[in-house]
Amino acid sequence: MSDLTLGALYGAVTLVVMFSGMPIAFALGVVATGFMYFCMPPSSLDTITQNVYEEMASITLLSIPLFILKGAAIGKSPAGKDLYSAIHTWMHKIPGGLGIANVFACALFAAMAGSSPATCSAIGSAGIPEMRRRGYSPGFAAGIIAAGGTLGILLPPSITMILYAVAAEQSLGRLFLAGIGPGVLLVLLFAGYAVYRAHKEYKAALVIYEQGGAKSAYLEDEHFTLAQKVEMLPRVLPFLVLLIGVMIALYGGFATPSETAGLGALLALVLLAVIYGAWKPKDLSPILSSSIKESTMLLLIIGMSLFYSYVMSYLHISQSAAAWVVSLHLSKWLLLAVILLMVIVFGFFLPPVSIILMTAPIILPPLKAAGFDLIWFGIVMTVVMEMGLIHPPVGLNIFVIKNIAPDIPLKDVVWGVFPFLILMFVAVLLLCVFPSISTGLPDMIMGAK
Amino acid sequence: QNATLKISHQFPGGTVTEGDFRDRLTRMFAAEVEKRSKGSLKFEIYPGSSLMKTNAQFSAMRKGALDMSLVPLSYAGGEVPEVNIGLMPGLVTSYEQAYGWKNAEVGKELSRILNEKGIVLISWIWQAGGVASRTKPVIDPDDAKGMKIRGGSREMDLILKAAGAAVVSLPSNEIYAAMQTGAMEAALTSSTSLISFRLEEVSKALTTGRAGAYWFMFEPLMMSKAVFDRLSKDQQATIMAVGAEMEAFALNSAKADDQAVADVYAKAKAKVVDLNPAALKKWQTIARATAWKDYGERNENCAKLLKLAEKTL
Amino acid sequence: MSHGIELEPPRAAAPPDNAVVAAATALLNKLNHGLMMASMVALVLTAFVLTYSVVSRYFFHAPTDWQDEASVFMLVGVTFFCTAYVQSQRGHIGIEALATLLPPRVNAARLFMVDLVSALFCAFFSWKSWTLFHEAWVDGQTTSSTFAPPLWIPYAMMAAGMTILTLQIVLQTLARMTNKTERAA
Ligand code: NA
C-alpha cells in the first residue's frame, strides 16, 4: 500500500470513528492505536504512554489551564458585566454605540481570556438582552456577540496560538503580539458595520413609527448623568490593571510566557478577592472547577492529537501528504488558498484546537518551503478558524448564543453572523496584501525577524 | 534481509549538500549505506523532531520502537545517569581529545554500558559550544556572576550556579524572545545552534569555542540494539564502517561552524572573543568541585567513566 | 457539546437502577469529587509557584529552577485526576451530529459501542501507563534537569487517572445496560 493510500485510509477511519460520536480524545487515541497495532512494530505499543506524556509535559502547553483560569475568574464574576456596562454608559450616545460597546467589551474580554466561546458567553449574557431591549434585531445582536467572541483566540492570550507556537516552533510572545494588529482591524470592521446596521435599523423603525406603526425602543432616548458615567469608570480599572500588568511582565523581560500565565491567573483571583470580595472557597470553587473541566477536556484532546500525529508521521503519511502538496507546484498564493480552504473544511466540524494539531504536520512544511512567514500564517489561520467558529454546520459560538438566547431562531442567528463572516474574509485579504498589519507590531517591539 | 530504517533527529531538515551538518550527516550516512548494502537497507529521515519528541527518542530506541537517532547523549541523563558524561563541563576541552575517546578506555566502557542499555553507537560526533550574551562577554566565571543565563543542561547549570549566575530554564523556542526582552541575558549552546537560533540579532557579545572550550557535547548517531541484532553480519559491518567514515565530516563541519558562528556574530557587530586557557582552567576547577563530583557520586559506572575520562585530559 | 464554557449547569445524573452499579457509582463519584478538590488546590498552587519564580528572580535575585517542572507535574496531575470527573458529566466533547438522525434503537446501539470501545482504549492506556510507571520506579528515572524530580510521580498520576477513567466508563456502560427505562446515562 502506498503512503498516500494508507493516509486516505487513516483519514477515512478517523472520520468514521469521529462521527460515531466517540469523544474526540478517545477517537484519536483509538485510531492511532489501531493503526499502530496493524502497521507498526509491536514494540511501538510500549511507547504510547511515554509519547503522550512527553508531548504533554511541556510548560508552554500546560500554561493553558492557567490562561483558562484567568478568563473564568473574570467571566464567571460580575467583572464581565461591569466591564460591559461601563463601556455602554460612555458609548450609548454614538449612533450604533450600543453595538460598538459590545464589540469593545468582547475585545477587552478577549484580551484576558484564551478561548472564543468563553468571550462570547461572558459578554453575550449581558449584551444580547440589552441590545434586544433597545430594539436591535435579534439576528444582529446575536451576530455581534458571536463574531465579537471569536476575538478570544486572536487577541492574546490565546489557547490555539499556544498550540500553534509549539507546533510551528515559533515564539509565543511574538505570536501573541502579531495577533493584536489584526484584532484591532477586526474590531474596527465590526464596529463600523455595527454603526451602519444600527443606523439602517433605526431609520426603518422611524419610518414605521411615522407611518403610525409601533414605536421601536430604538427611538427611545437613554440618558446617563455625568456622575453615573464617572461612577462607572473604576469598574474598568481592574481590567486595565490586569491587562497592562501581564503585558509588562511578558514584554518587559520580567517573565517567560508560562510564568505570565501563572501571574495572570493569580492577579485575576486577587482582583476578584479585593474588588468583589470573592475569596472564600465557596466563591472560588465554581470558577476553579469549570476551568479544570475545560482544560482537562482540552489537554486530553491535545495529548491524544499529538499521539495521533506521531503515528501519522511514523507511517510517513504526513510527509507524503506534504510532499504531494508540494509536488502540485501551486503558485505561492494558490498554495495558501488551498491550505486555508482545508482549514475551513476542518472548521465545519472540529474545534480550532484539534484543527491545529491535526493539520500542522501536513501544512507547515509546504508553507515553510514556499517562504511564508510562519508567524504571519499563524495569524491568518487563526482568523480563518474564527470564521469556523461561527459558520454552520458546527460553529461553537452559535451554540453558545443558542444557550444564552434560546428564543432567537437559528435561522436569524446564522443570517446575523453572515455579514461578519464577510468582514473576516475581508480581513484575511487585507492581511495578505498588508502583512505588516500583523507583523509590524512584533517587529517594532521585538526587532525584525 | 531488506529493511527500511527510520532516523530521527531534532535539527532543521535540509538536503545532503545544504543545511545543518547533523542533518546532512544522517542523509550522507543513509545514501552511503543504501549504496553499499545494494539497496537492502533503506532509510527514512525525520528531521526537526517530526517523528517524536526529542526526549522520547532514546527510550524508543532502547525498546526497539525507533531504529536510529542522532541526539545529544546527555538528554537521556534522567533515564540512564551514566550518559551525562556526554556534556560534562571541562571534561573535554578540545576536538583532538574528544575524538580520541572512541578508541580510548573511556569510549570502550561507554560503548559497553550503552550496549547493555540496548543502544549501539554508530558514529562519534562531538561539538564545541560558546556563550551568546546580550550584555558583556562571558569568559571568566566572574563574568557570569549575577547574569541570567540559560545553561541548557543539568551539569552546565551546576557550574553556572557555582559561578554565581542566575540560572534560567525555558524551552528552546523561547530563547530568542527571552534574549530580546531581557528575561535571559546569556545562553550556552553549540556553535551550530547559536547560528540557527539567530541570537546574533539580539546579542552584543559571543564567546566562541574555537580555541578550546569547556562546553563539548557528545551527540552520536545511535541505533537500537534490538534492530541492529536483526540485521545480517554484512549489513552490521557496513553500518559500522560508514558510521566511522562520517566522523571526519562531523569533525570538519563542527570546526567550520565554530568559525562560522564567529563570522556571523562579527558581521552583526557583536564583540567576538575566544576562551583563554586561564579562564578554561577556572571553569574546569569549578566543574571538578560541582558537576564532576555530583556525577561521580551517582553510581559505580559513573565513577569509573569519570576516572577513565580524566585520563584523556 | 461543551467547549470553552459550560453551556448548562451540570445536572446530577439520576442514580442507576441496579443497586450494585448504583453503589459503585456513588463511591466513584465521591472519589472524583475528592480528586477535583485536590486539583483545585493544585491549580491555584501552580499559579502561586510561577508567580513566586518571577518575584524571587526579580526582587530577591534568587532564581528558582524547579518551578517549570513542579508546575508540569501538578498540571499533569490535575488533567489526569479530573478526566474521570469530566467523563462522569459526559464532558469530553465529540461530534454528536448522528444522534438526531438515527432511530432510537440504532442510536442506543451506537452509544453502547462508543462506550465499549472507549473503555477498551482507556483500559489499554492505563495498563501501558502502569508499565511505564513500573519502569521509572525500578530504574529510578528522573527528568534530566538540575532539579531532576523522579518521573514515577507524573507517570503514577497518569496511570491512576486513566484507571479511574476506565472504571467510570465501564460503570456508565453497565448503568446503561441495567437501567430499566431508556435514558441517557
Ligand atoms: Na484572548
Ligand code: NA
Ligand atoms: Na464551524
